[in-house]
Amino acid sequence: MSVAVRIPTVFRKYTSGESQVQVDPGTIGDLIGQLDHRFPGFKGQVLTDDGSLHRFINVYLNDEDIRYIERLDTRATEGDTVALLPSVAGG
Amino acid sequence: MKYKSILDAIGQTPLVSVPSLSPADNVRIWVKLEGQNPTGSVKDRVALALIEAGEASGELTRDRIVLEPTSGNTGVSLAMVCSIRGYRFTAVMPDNASAERVSMLRAFGAEIVYSEGAKGTNGSVALAQEMARDEKYHMPFQYGNDANVTAHYNGTGREILEDLPEVRVFVAGLGTGGTLTGVGRRLKEHDPSIKVIAAEPQLGELVYGLRSLEDGYVPPIFDPDILDGKVMVRARESIAWTRELLTKEGIFAGISAGAVIWVAQRTAERLSSQGGGDVVCLLADAGWKYISTEAWTQDIDTAEEKVEAVLWW
Numbered sequence: 575m576s577v578a579v580r581i582p583t584v585f586r587k588y589t590s591g592e593s594q595v596q597v598d599p600g601t602i603g604d605l606i607g608q609l610d611h612r613f614p615g616f617k618g619q620v621l622t623d624d625g626s627l628h629r630f631i632n633v634y635l636n637d638e639d640i641r642y643i644e645r646l647d648t649r650a651t652e653g654d655t656v657a658l659l660p661s662v663a664g665g
Numbered sequence: 666m667k668y669k670s671i672l673d674a675i676g677q678t679p680l681v682s683v684p685s686l687s688p689a690d691n692v693r694i695w696v697k698l699e700g701q702n703p704t705g706s707v708k709d710r711v712a713l714a715l716i717e718a719g720e721a722s723g724e725l726t727r728d729r730i731v732l733e734p735t736s737g738n739t740g741v742s743l744a745m746v747c748s749i750r751g752y753r754f755t756a757v758m759p760d761n762a763s764a765e766r767v768s769m770l771r772a773f774g775a776e777i778v779y780s781e782g783a784k785g786t787n788g789s790v791a792l793a794q795e796m797a798r799d800e801k802y803h804m805p806f807q808y809g810n811d812a813n814v815t816a817h818y819n820g821t822g823r824e825i826l827e828d829l830p831e832v833r834v835f836v837a838g839l840g841t842g843g844t845l846t847g848v849g850r851r852l853k854e855h856d857p858s859i860k861v862i863a864a865e866p867q868l869g870e871l872v873y874g875l876r877s878l879e880d881g882y883v884p885p886i887f888d889p890d891i892l893d894g895k896v897m898v899r900a901r902e903s904i905a906w907t908r909e910l911l912t913k914e915g916i917f918a919g920i921s922a923g924a925v926i927w928v929a930q931r932t933a934e935r936l937s938s939q940g941g942g943d944v945v946c947l948l949a950d951a952g953w954k955y956i957s958t959e960a961w962t963q964d965i966d967t968a969e970e971k972v973e974a975v976l977w978w
Binding site: 629630632634638639642657662 | 785786893895897
């Protein structure tokens with residue numbers, strides 16, 4: 575068992591086109607590190623230079639925005655789904 | 666009730682209990698029916714506030730055309746307010762907005778400029794900003810105009826507290842962030858322990874497909890710190906719960922309403938374990954503008970496909 579990370583179209587050029595990637599459980603920060611190890615350059619797309627989450631990117635753990643959980647310290651455990659999506663407006 | 670103008674009939678919407686949709690006996694879910702506004706959505710409140718702010722500041726004059734990017738509801742509301750106040754109105758909207766919204770805009774005499782559907786509302790924002798460089802346009806800009814927030818602070822939020830001062834949780838959809846920021850501020854001033862939760866759509870891959878990170882957009886009026894949680898909802902769940910609203914409680918609401926109800930239920934389960942209480946859901950519009958998606962009449966797979974093909978948020 576592992577954690578599934580859903581990759582939006584805009585980042586798939588960094589994941590060889592893969593739309594879903596399996597990683598080991600850990601904090602969201604750890605997961606982004608694992609993805610960057612496999613797909614060099616990935617981290618720089620999601621995090622700003624000071625290591626915080628890019629403001630136009632939302633990360634969801636089982637559909638809940640991690641900004642309102644423990645941000646990058648939010649823990650994903652086996653069987654969880656993590657999704658990365660660009661922010662959108664409505665109205 | 667008697668009103669001097671349709672504009673005076675905006676707001677004071679019903680707050681209705683929906684007991685069959687609560688997952689726990691100690692949690693009561695209430696829905697605020699914004700579809701009861703004159704053009705059928707919460708945006709009537711915002712449109713009136715935007716036009717009055719433009720008039721008050723002197724920026725909106727008779728010779729200027731009101732211009733606004735919108736996925737539909739704000740456009741219809743602005744078209745109504747502008748027709749009464751005597752302004753021309755141009756809406757910039759994605760070319761995949763639902764057919765009913767386009768027909769309503771035309772009925773109110775609005776001009777429509779289409780932006781690329783695949784770029785969603787973000788694409789309309791960019792195009793309208795470019796057009797607004799021309800001085801003949803006055804762009805109220807709901808995403809960056811405090812009047813949007815104030816309309817909800819003085820109106821929607823005040824009404825909720827008058828009807829239900831014991832409210833524990835407020836749930837609404839995140840579009841411009843105006844509702845969540847305005848109502849959220851009002852509620853938290855009343856009682857800082859009230860939780861404010863956003864429902865956010867997971868739009869189809871089509872909508873995200875052509876985006877680059879630079880196309881991402883966070884509306885300037887949205888205060889992310891007002892939220893205590895944000896939950897992503899798929900079209901499928903939204904349709905399913907919009908149907909439940911109709912079949913179990915007789916409420917014919919728009920598709921985003923289902924998303925809000927679904928998030929309210931997740932939240933209610935937690936609230937139940939913490940002693941229970943009252944949850945208020947803001948249902949932004951009624952179902953009329955979504956009839957062409959057949960969200961109520963098709964099997965769920967077909968309905969999902971049809972809803973995802975239009976901009977439903």
